[in-house]
Amino acid sequence: xxxxxxxxxxxxxxxxxxxxxxxxxxxxxxxxxxxxxxxxxxxxxxxxxxxxxxxxxxxxxxxxxxxxxxxxxxxxxxxxxxxxxxxxxxxxxxxxxxxxxxxxxxxxxxxxxxxxxxxxxxxxxxxxxxxxxxxxxxxxxxxxxxxxxxxxxxxxxxxxxxxxxxxxxxxxxxxxxxxxxxxxxxxxxxxxxxxxxxxxxxxxxxxxxxxxxxxxxxxxxxxxxxxxxxx
Amino acid sequence: xxxxxxxxxxxxxxxxxxxxxxxxxxxxxxxxxxxxxxxxxxxxxxxxxxxxxxxxxxxxxxxxxxxxxxxxxxxxxxxxxxxxxxxxxxxxxxxxxxxxxxxxxxxxxxxxxxxxxxxxxxxxxxxxxxxxxxxxxxxxxxxxxxxxxxxxxxxxxxxxxxxxxxxxxxxxxxxxxxxxxxxxxxxxxxxxxxxxxxxxxxxxxxxxxxxxxxxxxxxxxxxxxxxxxxxxxxxxxxxxxxxxxxxxxxxxxxxxxxxxxxxxxxxxxxxxxxxxxxxxxxxxxxxxxxxxxxxxxxxxxxxxxxxxxxxxxxxxxxxxxxxxxxxxxxxxxxxxxxxxxxxxx
Numbered sequence: 001x002x003x004x005x006x007x008x009x010x011x012x013x014x015x016x017x018x019x020x021x022x023x024x025x026x027x028x029x030x031x032x033x034x035x036x037x038x039x040x041x042x043x044x045x046x047x048x049x050x051x052x053x054x055x056x057x058x059x060x061x062x063x064x065x066x067x068x069x070x071x072x073x074x075x076x077x078x079x080x081x082x083x084x085x086x087x088x089x090x091x092x093x094x095x096x097x098x099x100x101x102x103x104x105x106x107x108x109x110x111x112x113x114x115x116x117x118x119x120x121x122x123x124x125x126x127x128x129x130x131x132x133x134x135x136x137x138x139x140x141x142x143x144x145x146x147x148x149x150x151x152x153x154x155x156x157x158x159x160x161x162x163x164x165x166x167x168x169x170x171x172x173x174x175x176x177x178x179x180x181x182x183x184x185x186x187x188x189x190x191x192x193x194x195x196x197x198x199x200x201x202x203x204x205x206x207x208x209x210x211x212x213x214x215x216x217x218x219x220x221x222x223x224x225x226x227x228x229x230x231x
Numbered sequence: 232x233x234x235x236x237x238x239x240x241x242x243x244x245x246x247x248x249x250x251x252x253x254x255x256x257x258x259x260x261x262x263x264x265x266x267x268x269x270x271x272x273x274x275x276x277x278x279x280x281x282x283x284x285x286x287x288x289x290x291x292x293x294x295x296x297x298x299x300x301x302x303x304x305x306x307x308x309x310x311x312x313x314x315x316x317x318x319x320x321x322x323x324x325x326x327x328x329x330x331x332x333x334x335x336x337x338x339x340x341x342x343x344x345x346x347x348x349x350x351x352x353x354x355x356x357x358x359x360x361x362x363x364x365x366x367x368x369x370x371x372x373x374x375x376x377x378x379x380x381x382x383x384x385x386x387x388x389x390x391x392x393x394x395x396x397x398x399x400x401x402x403x404x405x406x407x408x409x410x411x412x413x414x415x416x417x418x419x420x421x422x423x424x425x426x427x428x429x430x431x432x433x434x435x436x437x438x439x440x441x442x443x444x445x446x447x448x449x450x451x452x453x454x455x456x457x458x459x460x461x462x463x464x465x466x467x468x469x470x471x472x473x474x475x476x477x478x479x480x481x482x483x484x485x486x487x488x489x490x491x492x493x494x495x496x497x498x499x500x501x502x503x504x505x506x507x508x509x510x511x512x513x514x515x516x517x518x519x520x521x522x523x524x525x526x527x528x529x530x531x532x533x534x535x536x537x538x539x540x541x542x543x544x545x546x547x548x549x550x551x552x553x554x555x556x557x558x559x560x561x562x563x564x565x566x567x568x569x570x571x572x573x574x575x576x
Contacts, residue, residue, distance in 0.1 A: 127320055129316060129318070129319075129320040130320060130322070132283060132314075132316070133316070133319070133320055133322075134332075135283055135309065136281055136283060136309065136312070136313055136314040137313065137332055137333035137336065137380065137381075137384065138306070138309060138310040138333050138336045138337060138384065139332075139336055140306055140336075143336055147322065150322070150323075151322070151323060
């Protein structure tokens with residue numbers, strides 16, 4: 001028990017003193033996860049909207065595939081992307097392996113299905129009268145789509161936050177495509193795994209605390225925005 | 232001048248024809264009431280008039296030109312017409328932003344938008360709610376805000392789907408008066424659906440009745456869902472809303488089997504008899520209690536509760552002779568000639 005408490009105190013000291021290694025790991029993690037979330041949102045939200053509003057045959061099959069992809073293990077994505085970006089892969093000459101870009105690509109693939117599937121659910125729940133009202137007030141297709149997205153904004157925000165939460169806490173892609181290179185591709189989760197392997201828990205616990213604090217902070221901000229809007 | 236002209240227009244959903252209109256003209260600058268039971272096709276017709284749906288066949292002309300449902304053309308037509316739903320929904324923002332929505336789409340400048348928002352809110356009596364959340368208003372206020380949102384766009388045509396069906400009496404009066412004012416002051420053509428024949432008669436210059444998706448030449452008064460079954464005699468038994476029995480000539484029915492459908496009793500042809508001992512010859516009759524009386528031009532409208540509400544339009548002489556009173560037990564005589572019958576689809 002003392003060991004656990006000591007690790008906690010040491011971890012807080014590390015955070016309090018602004019340890020350079022810790023800060024760099026947090027910076028890399030936030031940078032990679034944020035970029036992956038932004039790109040995945042830019043693709044996943046419109047994709048989800050189009051699927052939800054399309055009347056094409058095979059729509060249910062597409063939704064089933066998306067839902068299946070939610071369970072895709074990160075190591076499978078890591079392996080899949082590795083095949084393409086390794087030296088012998090078709091994108092080998094781009095020299096992406098063990099870079100932040102490779103991690104962003106892997107994490108993007110991980111959460112596009114998640115954001116798209118949650119967007120489909122969010123948009124499908126929007127009352128059909130919003131669409132009819134927007135159209136009768138003179139909105140074109142694009143303006144009508146914006147109305148629907150606006151009405152689904154909180155559920156879509158939740159989808160984006162879920163996506164961010166998924167990538168910031170994943171380890172398989174970061175380890176396989178980033179290589180856990182100190183100061184370059186080392187993220188909070190890969191660093192925690194390494195420190196655990198070394199039997200050094202102080203940095204691992206400190207990173208765990210930072211990770212949970214970040215998650216808590218994001219959720220508090222989201223709840224504040226949602227609460228302010230519903231008043 | 233005719234604003235809309237419909238010819239041989241049909242709408243189908245899942246292979247079922249829900250609207251089938253041979254010919255219909257809607258006059259510019261007039262108020263038109265669209266009457267009919269639930270499922271008659273009223274809302275479908277409004278959606279087509281609002282250019283929100285295209286019919287599967289037939290022709291629709293607007294302002295003398297055939298409507299072309301190509302993507303670019305329909306938007307400019309849609310911007311001349313606004314449909315207010317029976318249960319309008321407000322965007323989850325302020326009252327002001329809801330009204331501004333259509334104006335912003337039309338790229339109206341900020342100063343004009345402010346002026347229009349203030350004017351229409353004043354018109355519908357919601358000025359004090361300008362910055363309130365629109366989705367927090369009551370049902371009646373929401374209906375008035377929906378009208379304000381439509382009025383801000385100064386549409387040529389205002390289509391209202393049962394505008395007073397789900398609001399209290401006070402808001403009903405406000406909305407009815409608003410529609411009258413909009414038509415009078417802005418010459419806006421108004422088409423509204425209703426189940427209330429009295430509202431249609433007092434508000435509209437033209438009344439159209441739909442039944443099973445088709446135009447019918449009835450007054451949509453005393454129109455009841457009913458079942459009928461042949462009897463051994465020369466009369467069939469008609470059961471109105473499952474509670475009121477009428478025995479009418481077998482000539483009314485079109486087949487020898489029993490069935491379901493809708494029967495309409497012409498309120499000018501049925502007779503009210505206050506002396507219950509007086510038995511009108513060769514007439515089916517039902518007894519009930521007078522619940523409402525109202526003068527309507529040269530006739531007196533008497534509503535009798537016979538298990539369902541039945542309207543009798545009495546000429547002034549007949550009224551003086553019978554002299555009914557509210558609460559009085561009376562008899563309603565229904566001659567065969569007063570009935571028309573349509574079989575359920």
